[in-house]
Amino acid sequence: MPITIADVASRAGVSKTTVxxxxxxxxxxxxxxxxxxxxxIDELGYTPSARAVNLARGHTRVIGMLVPSLIWPWMGEIVQGAVDVVEAEGYGLLLFTCNRGAESMRQFSAQVSGKAFDGLLAIEPEGTLDYLADLYAGGLPVVLIDDRGDKPLMPSVGTTNRAGGALAARHLVEIGRRHPLVITGPEKFGCTQDRLRGFADVFDASGHPVDPRFVMEGDFTYDCGAQAIQRALGLGLEFDAVFAHNDLSAAGALQALRHAGRTVPGDVALVGFDDILHAAHTEPPLTTIRQPMRQMGEMAARRLIAHFDGTPLTSEPNILSTTLVVRSSTA
Structure with missing residues (x-):
């Protein structure tokens, strides 16, 4: 039988509180x-529970991580980046998803109330930003990853969405494309607005402003990319380039263009956003704007652990740069 704190107290003739x-x-x-x-303790070989000792000292050496879902194509990269840092620093990671909606959030809230972790890394599940802000204001250390351009009043790690949109546009202009179709993410996301604004600014400056009719709102899914191409062709819109706001919708667009008999990049040059693993393995491989996903997870974890070591958390964001990756869908 394992030795307990009660065994130590009994042998030493003291209370468990004294032990x-x-x-x-x-x-x-x-x-x-x-x-x-x-x-x-030495005689009995008693080994105290690390969790119990840490709780008694007022901390758990566990970091919580809240994400919408693990099936998003780039989610694993961010989580792995965070895990690499957390494990190297001797912390544990408690991972929560919102796959079951309100029930998932109820279970997460119970863990928050039970002080199951010392701080939180969060990729904001939809509709939870105010709740996360309340947790931060209430004293829980929180670092938000991929803030979607919302610019929350809490620590965050993000990327250059507007500059990324500009990179995509500049590349298309440089290869002679003048009539782009844009497949956006949901309009309510700040990152969608930033990517569109950066893209449109470059085409405006080139003397070929983006026609609003050529901007199709999507939802970051494969199907929305395919449907946007079908809708544009059905409306008789003529375009020589497509900028999709993520690689999944770009892949959907690529398939729909192929079914419509349009060649890529001959008839239509195609650019995505994210640089997920799949982007290098489409046919042709996808030119895209790379987000430094793993580095975002690493930086967020380092920022949280630095706070535990005495560095104050501030609402000033850490912003990592996007980069253009040129492949055969535009070359």
């Missing part, structure tokens, strides 16, 4: 009593 105080270095214990307790 706990000796283990945690809290409270005043007579030195001779403390020495006796430590001797009994």
């Amino acid at each position: 706990s105080r000796v283990l945690n270095g809290k409270g005043e214990v007579d030195e001779s009593t403390a020495a006796r307790v430590r001797r009994v």
Whole structure:
């Protein structure tokens, strides 16, 4: 049978509270009593629960991570980046998803109330930003990853969405494309607005402003990319380039263009956003704007752990740069 704190207390002739105080270095214990307790601990080979000791000291050495879902194509990269740092620093990671909606959030809230972790990394599940802001205002250390351009009043790690849109446009202009179709993400997301604004600014400056009729709102899915192409062709819109706001919708657009008899990049040059693993394996491989997903997870975790070590958390965001990756869908 495992040795318990009660066994130590009984052998040493003290209370369990006294043993706990000796283990945690809290409270005043007579030195001779403390020495006796430590001797009994050695004799019995008692090993205290790391979780119990940490809780007694007011921290768990566990970091919580809240994400919408693990099936998003780039989610694994961010989580892996965070895990690499968390494990290297001797912390544990408690991962929560919102796959079951309100029930998932109820379970997560119970863990928050139970102080199951010292701080939180969050890729904002839809509709939870105000809740996360309340947790931060209430004293829970929170770092938001991929803030979707919402610019929340809490620590965050994001990327250059507007500059990324501009990179895509500049590349298309440089290869001679003048009539782009844009497949956006949901309009309510700040990142969607930033990517569209950066893209449109470059085409405006080139003397070929983006016609609003050529901007199709999507939802970051494969189907929305295919449907946007079908809708544009059905309306008789003529375009020589497509900028999709993520790689999944770009892949859907690529398939729909092929079915319509349009060649890529001959008839239509195609650019995505994210640089997920699949982007290099479409046919042709996809030119895209790379978001540094793993580095975002790493930076967020480092920022949270630095706070535990005494560095204050501020609402100033950390912004990592996007880069253009040119492949055969435009070359």
